[in-house]
Amino acid sequence: MLDAIKRFFQQFWSQFKPPRWFSWQTLIFLSLFSWGMSLLNSVLSDTEFVQDFLATMGWIFLTLGVGWALADVKFEFLGLTIYPGPWITGALTCTFLFEGVRDEFPALSFVSWPLISAAIAAVPKFLKRGPEFKVPDAKGRQELVILFLVSIILSCWFSFHFLLQDWLGDYPSILADRFDRSAFVINTARRRVSDSRGVLILNLAETAVIEQLEGRSLAETELWLFNVESRVADIETQILQRISSLEENVLWSLEGLVSGDAPRYRLDLRAVWQGPSSYLEGYFLQKSCFITQQPVQNRPAASPPTVSQVACEPISDLLPLDSITASQGS
Amino acid sequence: MFSVMPLRAIAFQCLFLLLAIAIEAAVLREALKLPYRKSVEYAASINLLSTAVGWLIFFSLEPLVPLNLKFQLINCIFFDQWSSSIAAWVILAGFATFFISFLVKLSGLDLLRLLLQDKAEKEPEQETQVEKSRRYQNTVRARKNAREGPSRANAVLIANALSYTAILLVLFIRIIVPADTRL
Known part of the structure; x- marks a missing residue:
């Protein structure tokens, strides 16, 4: 050995x-x-x-x-x-x-x-x-x-x-965009919408909207939707304070668009990016939420007959911002 | 961290450097009556120098640009979006680049000659010049000028203009080629 x-x-x-x-x-x-x-x-x-x-x-x-x-x-x-x-x-x-x-x-x-x-x-x-x-x-x-x-x-x-x-x-959030046209850089990773912090903002906005509307009466809900601009602006301020503070935060804004008629409303939450992007005017991400009225089971005497229920769709891909003005114009 | 890389910029820079060195070597060889090897070495040195100086100017100016211009810069670099508000700046920067690179190349050529001068070569030249009388010196210089053709500054200016033209041509071709068939 x-x-x-x-x-x-x-x-x-x-x-x-x-x-x-x-x-x-x-x-x-x-x-x-x-x-x-x-x-x-x-x-x-x-x-x-x-x-x-x-x-x-x-x-x-x-x-x-x-x-x-x-x-x-x-x-x-x-x-x-x-x-x-x-x-x-x-x-x-x-x-x-x-x-x-x-x-x-x-x-x-x-x-x-x-x-x-x-x-x-x-x-x-x-x-x-x-x-x-x-x-x-x-x-x-x-x-x-x-x-x-x-x-x-x-x-x-x-x-x-x-x-x-x-x-x-x-x-x-630049990473969520496409670099095909660039004369300087290539992106070896696959493009993912989730790299955009608009996704984070919209998810937080969804939670806030559900928190504020779910279980409210029709009248309260309609009042909220009537004041949608200031309500969404409040939510935006809250969210931008909560997420990590980066230089790009000033380039994000949150918008809410209400459509539909009683008792079924549609709220489009839009995270608008006004920074550098491959879209000339910028782009936005959209999350559509449907607000419906549900009858209350074995309700107490004082409560309203129906309450609001909020259901949101998944987040869209990047949508060019000029189509927002086009759709508003038509 | 390494998913986004400036590989296209590097590829373009290599292409432009090769193009410029080839063109300027030809011009310098013709104008200054240099041997092949020396003309390529000179052209390579002055073009690499002007590229390096350009990068250093870019890195020293980059922290100073206002936020609005920085967004435009990011737009140009990542997305090739040239808004009309930046077009004037680009044209101005193009002119500045041309003349700064001309000055850098000219002084680079002088520096290079100084640096590559051998002491053994320099001394006899000085001796003969001392020996020559002033009367003859002027005629000798005039003959030498006639033999060398246009002056060095002229040669560098022509070389620079031709190489910039070639680079602009390549950029123009890049613009007219549809985006989906590009590099």
Whole structure:
């Protein structure tokens, strides 16, 4: 048994033994060793400083080792020679550097990735045998200029991506719209109406309307429907205070339209979006509620003969806002 | 977080960069009598520089735009909706972009020449210029100008104008192609 383990380790060692002490395999081993010690430390004691220090050392060794290992790896693509090494090393460096602030500034590691990678790729051009510092020749300087400009543009693309994410964070209802016409963005996810916060607003409005009308007498209901504008405006204020306060809240408004005749009324609740959208005038989501009168079973003497009952339909798809004026005009 | 990505913008930017570099390299090669490789390197450098400067200007102006204009911007970027109120701004921005990019490219070309100058090449040139008498220097310069054709600024202006024309043509084609057959 012991012999077998010994043989296994001998084989393992002969397979992975660094060819020289000063080589990238040594660095990878050092990083594994550091992580192992860090793990051991976390099991045996909980000195956080030592543990973090060892993990950091492991990460640095890994980055250096990977950078060294990939120094000569290259492949051809469309007549260009691409060295993936600096990009991977840069990615490791950025992950390591910005690990602590990833939740606060998720963009930072992405935006700095091309710049750090370009800096890593530039280092060998400034070194000559020795190693000593040298100024690269004219050809090398031209390559460096293009390399840095390309990496600046790449990090601008990442910044642009995160700027769009910021906008979507402030105005999440944009996601419910279609991006087919856009010259800038694509949406890889399927479009869902439920991404629009109009859905949330309408569901809350439905609850409020049911709360206010269900079980009321016909007279009370008709009074409510007569004052529908101010009642719906009250509900709107309440809802906008209740839902999480985002920049887009000012762009939403709630409207109520009453149609039908006694005893059966129809109340159309509309969440109107006046922000950016693929519809020229904006769009609205609609929820139709039917208010009917139900006779009261074994009613007490004082109560009315019938009470209101509210039943609402599911929410519609996005409807362009200009049709509202068209339907009102006709 | 990664469902909405500006991939179309990146694709268009790559297309426009390739177009501009190809056209401007040809113009610079003709006007400045450069070898093929150098003209492409120069054109690539100045176009990448002007693109990078453009992005930096965009990112520095973006937090300053008023809310109304920001909605218009979001409309343009996500939905390609260009209202008439923003059209004037777009035309103004187009002119500004043209002249700023011209200045950036011109100074970029000067910087690049300065940066790529080898000390070994520079010194003998200076020596010979010191040796030459002033009387001859003017005629030498005039001959040199005649040999180089239009000046560098002129070359960059023509290159910029041609590449912008090509980009506008592509944008125009994009407008007349029906939306459902686009990229």
